[in-house]
Amino acid sequence: MSFARLGLRTLRSLPSAQVSRSTNFLAQRRYLSAEARKLIDNAVSTNPLVVFMKGTPEAPQCGFSRAVCQILDVQGVPREQIKSYNCLEDQELREGIKEYSEWPTIPQVYIKGEFVGGCDILLSMHQSGELENLLIKEGLAPELPPDEPAAETKA
């Protein structure tokens, strides 16, 4: 077992916030150049809703990416609010985003610079009403018309 791997393994057992800080230098050594990290930082901080996906919202290339786009559609998020990045077109992004988020799969959704989750988490937040609340709070989706039953709120 290499030193780096041993170190990574140790770090994985720490709280994720601590890990993302301390593994930055390791991540860079693997896929994520400082430059790419800066680009991703910039993308998630300047766009309110970012989806790293395979394909595009119009033509998703993966069922999980498609599901995320459909959920956002159902939530009434306008397409122009969604900044999507096609990871299939950029190999560095494809691997880099996994390092950046410390998340092994694509799609990945960021809202206001915060990593929200992948397809499973979006779907369960959608079902619980949590996603709707978040999108409305961030001004990304319109409020429900009053005659429709509001989704139950989760404290």
Place this chain on the structure above:
Amino acid sequence: MRSSLSILSRAAQSSRRRISSQLRPTSVVQSRAMSSSPAESSSSAGRTRSPTRLPGPVETAIQQKILDAFQPVLLRVYNDSSKHAHHSAMRAQGGGNGETHFAIHLVSPLFKGKTAIARHRMVNALLKEEFDERGLHALSLRLKTPEEWEKEGGGEMR
């Protein structure tokens, strides 16, 4: 190769199984008796794309790691790889190795007080080797605490 095959036959039982925590030490081993089923010979010949429901080495590793780490009340590991073998990413690898896409339903007391992201990270971290070195490509997770699971009726998760 040989060692992974023996793991394969040891776990040669339906992957749709319910594992209660009391059964933990025996559930995997007991199925050794089933290892001489005809399905196994076909799978050892063409293990890379086995059409059977026999768990492959990656699936077996996933099950064992989760059993060891999460004290599961319910564990289901579904291999959905065949549904995705035609995807461009999988075609690029010749359709994948038949163990690329999994869905896991897991009920564990260890998820208590953890957010969804934290729960996913726990499982992802445990399966890091599978992601990095063994071709695991997609993982769909349903992760609940026993309390949440019972509140929903305690049956199969959808």
